[in-house]
Amino acid sequence: MLKYFAMLLFPLSCAAHEQTPTYPELKYSYVEGLSFTTINVFNRRDDVKYFAIQVFDEEWKKIDFGGVSRVVFIDYLDKKDIDIYIKDQDRGRIKYVCTKSKLLKEDVKFQAVSSRICSKIK
């Protein structure tokens, strides 16, 4: 009970990395031969401003993808929609779309916590 009370009192004292949706959908792009999906990342980590996008298959092997950038800048308390394009031939392989916090060397004061959230393509 006390824990919930403390969480209510200090909701902004923590830093979080959030990503939606949990299960994104692959759609066909207007560009022939490409499919895409969109994820939304919300940065509530004041120590992180860059997030790397990663796409994996079921065996956690990397899959090539296209987009604005492999590493996106998302300011503190900012949200960003990120479009991820893959080849149609990889539609059956793609399983996880992840974003991983990238810490700048000068920002790491101690032992840092790197966060990664993965959505699953169903």
Added chain:
Amino acid sequence: MFNKKYITLAAVLFAVPAFSADVQITGTVQSKCSIFTDIQGVYGSPLPNTLSTAPEDGGVDPVFRIDVAKAGYYIAKVTTPTEFTSSPALTDSVTWTGSVSISEVSDAGMSAYETSKVEYETTTEYDLAIAGTTWFKASSKAEYGVDKSLPAGSYRSAVTVECVAK
């Protein structure tokens, strides 16, 4: 005739306007799994060749929490460091050991996470089967070479915390 005119005028003047309004329904889809960093870790140096986050070694274990809004949708993976993200130049190998444990839970049922966790290499997996908040604590220890002192300087590493949709 006269009455009709006044009745019409009164009807126009005192007509109750009929308002129609659309009742909006709004909603926001929020993340079902959020990773929070609560305490950044600090390495202590109990021996010339050792760095450790353990409190008995003068360090601070990093603490982070994972909030799950909906049960059974995510797996948490925590990987302790196997390299420094920055350090002075090292000429010998570093032996890494690390562990992850649950420090606090918001639901008594989450105590089962500790017994059902899966460990492989430097990664620990937890099936987040209950909605709520789980606090995790990671510890990391780095031992340098054999009877060698670590060069002076600052050492940094990172624990990786993951939320993977099931």
